[in-house]
Amino acid sequence: MFKYKQTPESLTCILQGKIDLLASEKITGELEQFNLYSFPVIVFDMKDVIYVSSSFLGIIAKISKEVGKDKIIIKNVNAVILKVLEIVNFKEICNIE
Amino acid sequence: MENEEIVIPKVEELMQFASLAGAEFTQLNQEQTDKIVESVFKAAYDNRISLAKMANEETGIGKWEDKVIKNVVASLLVYEDIKDLKTVGIISEDKKLGVVEIAQPMGPVLAIIPVTNPTSTTIFKILISLKSRNPVIICPSRNAIKCSSEAARICYEAALEADAPEYCIQWLDKVTRDRTHALMSHKKLALILATGGGGLVKSAYSSGTPTIGVGAGNVPVYIEKSADVPFAVEQILISKTFDNGTICSSEQAIVVEKSIEPEVEKEFKKRKAYFLNDEEIIKLSKIAIDPNSGNMNPFIVGKSPVVIAEKADFNVPPDTSVLIAKLKGVGKEHPLSSEVLAPILAFFAVDNFEEAIKQCIKLNYHGGVGHSASIYSNDDEKIKYFARNMNAGRIVVNTPSSQGAVGGIFNNISPSLTLGCGTGGKNITTDNVTARHLLNIQRITYRRTNERFFKTDAAVFYDENKTSEDILKNYNKNY
Known part of the structure; x- marks a missing residue:
């Protein structure tokens, strides 16, 4: 369902569809295979994402707390999800491109 | 006084979760919202008797048989009243006037619950909050924590079954003055629905957070x-x-x-x-x-x-x-x-x-x-x-x-367990409060010029010698 691209410079998580509670749990499990501290940047590519749950937002918040705001990039969000990120003030905990 | 080291993290956590749920809620359409509300109504209705007995047992107030009826009002009658209400997206469109109304959720709601109606008011406030896509935090009366929390738990499980955002319903398992005040004045809180004694309602109004309160009756x-x-x-x-x-x-x-x-x-x-x-x-x-x-x-x-x-x-x-x-x-x-x-x-x-x-x-x-x-x-x-x-x-x-x-x-009139008392009761409305009071309404206004205004010679507005009668004569000419 989700794809992950890793290079020495970054880990890119390419997400798609509805990121509900179940999808969020899957992402949590899948991210466990990576040592997140080892990447200079972690990118969440949201180009094909149509919905994000509070659980997914919780995952981003948790990772940001662990590795630091500067290392997290959320990109290609649609307008609806951009509004969601603004409501929870995510610009304070990650970089939204 | 409760230790600040306990109060602040607890309140922060509640508000963080509520904020996330509120953000998720903005993505739901009317159909998804209505599915959640229906599921919660059914669960509350199915538990009307056990909750009524719990409320009566815990508080020692009233009669359980009548509390069943209160729970029926709060679930069945409130649901019937709000189920067809449009609360998502475009809710009205007047082409002639060029005004389109769009409903938006307000954000996290703090619902203060009185000891006299501890389960019915919990059910009621949850239903109207969810219908308007607002996450809700239930603040029970100190003497009715068990029954109000149980009502909230039942509603939350039903909401999740209908794919509601996680944490769309939360409740305080311990109620202290410090905790309530910290919640009331939290910057992420959108609205307080204050039903209770005069002191509590007054402190809600003083918190700086918009409040729909109620006044005392006689x-x-x-x-x-x-x-x-x-x-x-x-x-x-x-x-x-x-x-x-x-x-x-x-x-x-x-x-x-x-x-x-x-x-x-x-x-x-x-x-x-x-x-x-x-x-x-x-x-x-x-x-x-x-x-x-x-x-x-x-x-x-x-x-x-x-x-x-x-x-x-x-x-x-x-x-x-x-x-x-x-x-x-x-x-x-x-x-x-x-x-x-x-x-x-x-x-x-x-x-x-x-x-x-x-x-x-x-x-x-x-x-x-x-x-x-x-x-x-x-x-x-x-x-x-x-x-x-x-x-x-x-x-x-x-x-x-x-x-x-x-x-x-x-x-x-709308079934409600929060009865507005107007400015006489220091409230913003005399209405029976319901889901429509928990919406921010946006208005798209298309250009529809005021013909009379543009036909009026603007010079009359600046002429100190012109009376209001002169201006109105000009303003209404040929109209």
């Missing part, structure tokens, strides 16, 4: 001489004995004209009402109202007439329906003329219609401004005169005022 019921007296008395008793008088819109004082006083008294006695003698009035006054604060004594709220009489040190027959005190005036010197949420009624007999209206005004302004008033009459002119002279959001006619003001059973 409901006069006027049996006008054209009324069907046996019917009126029966209806008043249906209302005042309901859950032992715990609804704030229940009748507090009966006003009648002397010409029908004997008939009214006879009908009350026929239905087991107990008229107190002077000595008993003094005894009851002492325990019903705190002489220092002027507030009702919480230990008699929702208790039966027999228990109240025992506490006041006199006896009444075991089947007594209500206690009635014939009083000589209204005010602090007559404590039983104040609001008491128990089966106690004040009684006044006056000379004529005009005196009756004056007596009702005095009662209305003795602690019940903006709330509700009740009249039994078959004279519409008099009903309307009565209504114009009351400062009350609801004037219920030929109807038990407890159930009538709440709405949905005896009339067609």
Whole structure:
């Protein structure tokens, strides 16, 4: 369902569809295979994402707390999800491109 | 005082979760929202009896059988009222005026729950919050934490089953003044729905967070001489004995004209009402109202007439329906003329219609401004005169005022367990609060020019010699 691209410079998580509670749990499990501290940047590519749950937002918040705001990039969000990120003030905990 | 080190992280966590849920909610459409509301309604309705029994057992207030009805109102009737309401996206479109209205959620709601209706108000506030896509935090009364939390838990599980955002319903398992105040003033909180005592409502208003509060009641019921007296008395008793008088819109004082006083008294006695003698009035006054604060004594709220009489040190027959005190005036010197949420009624007999209206005004302004008033009459002119002279959001006619003001059973006003009392009660609305009050309404306004404004010679607006009449002549020319 989700794809992950890793290079020495970054880990890119390419997400798609509805990121509900179940999808969020899957992402949590899948991210466990990576040592997140080892990447200079972690990118969440949201180009094909149509919905994000509070659980997914919780995952981003948790990772940001662990590795630091500067290392997290959320990109290609649609307008609806951009509004969601603004409501929870995510610009304070990650970089939204 | 609770340790700040405990309070702040707990409150931060609640608000963080609520904020995330609120953000997720913005993505739901009407169909998804309605599915959640239906699921919650069904779960609440299915648990109406167990929750009513729990509430009665935990608080010792009222009657569980009547609390079942309260739960039915809060679930079934509220659901029926809001289910077809548009609360997502475009809710109205007027092409002629060029105005389109769009409903947006407000954000996290703090729902303060009174001890008198601990499960019904929880269900009600959850339903209207979810219908408007707002996450809700339930703040129970300290004396009803178990039953309110259980009601919230049942609703939350049902909401999740219908794919609601996680944490869309949260509840406090420990209620302290510090925790409540920290929540009320939290920057992420969008709205407080404050139903409860005056002090709590006032501190909600003072928190800086927008608040829909309620005021206290002191409901006069006027049996006008054209009324069907046996019917009126029966209806008043249906209302005042309901859950032992715990609804704030229940009748507090009966006003009648002397010409029908004997008939009214006879009908009350026929239905087991107990008229107190002077000595008993003094005894009851002492325990019903705190002489220092002027507030009702919480230990008699929702208790039966027999228990109240025992506490006041006199006896009444075991089947007594209500206690009635014939009083000589209204005010602090007559404590039983104040609001008491128990089966106690004040009684006044006056000379004529005009005196009756004056007596009702005095009662209305003795602690019940903006709330509700009740009249039994078959004279519409008099009903309307009565209504114009009351400062009350609801004037219920030929109807038990407890159930009538709440709405949905005896009339067609919105069923609600949060009754706005207008500015008289220091509230923003006189409405029965419901889902539509929990929406931010955006208005798209398309260009529709004001023809008269543009045809008017603008110079007249700047000419100091032109009067308003001159301007209006110009403004309305050829129109």
